[in-house]
Amino acid sequence: MSSAGKMRDRIRFDQRALDANQVRLGPWEEGFTVWAETTWLRGGEGVVAQRLEGKQPVAFSIRDSAQARMITTGFRAVDSRTQQVFDVTAASPSREPGFIDVLAVSGGAAG
Numbered sequence: 134m135s136s137a138g139k140m141r142d143r144i145r146f147d148q149r150a151l152d153a154n155q156v157r158l159g160p161w162e163e164g165f166t167v168w169a170e171t172t173w174l175r176g177g178e179g180v181v182a183q184r185l186e187g188k189q190p191v192a193f194s195i196r197d198s199a200q201a202r203m204i205t206t207g208f209r210a211v212d213s214r215t216q217q218v219f220d221v222t223a224a225s226p227s228r229e230p231g232f233i234d235v236l237a238v239s240g241g242a243a244g
Contacts, residue, residue, distance in 0.1 A: 140168040143213035144193055165200045169193040188240040194232050201233045210237050
């Protein structure tokens with residue numbers, strides 16, 4: 134999906150703090166920031182359905198790293214420039230070696 138030259142966006146990945154029971158249900162904690170290539174998804178029946186619900190699916194391609202491999206659906210992504218918040222829906226190795234693709238959706242309950 135990506136090549137390093139197309140990574141023009143700064144995306145921060147946050148996760149919730151541990152609560153009194155050591156469960157990640159506390160307030161959001163700022164995590165790590167990486168360069169990413171952002172692709173707004175347009176096609177497919179599922180994408181159109183999400184858009185009709187006011188949600189916009191997006192894919193972030195980021196470099197593979199120990200931090201990137203920790204990303205789960207318990208994370209949120211924040212565009213460092215616009216402060217737009219995205220709920221992470223999936224993270225998996227990219228077809229291109231050395232990268233991870235993170236699928237997310239804006240307009241969700243990321244608060």
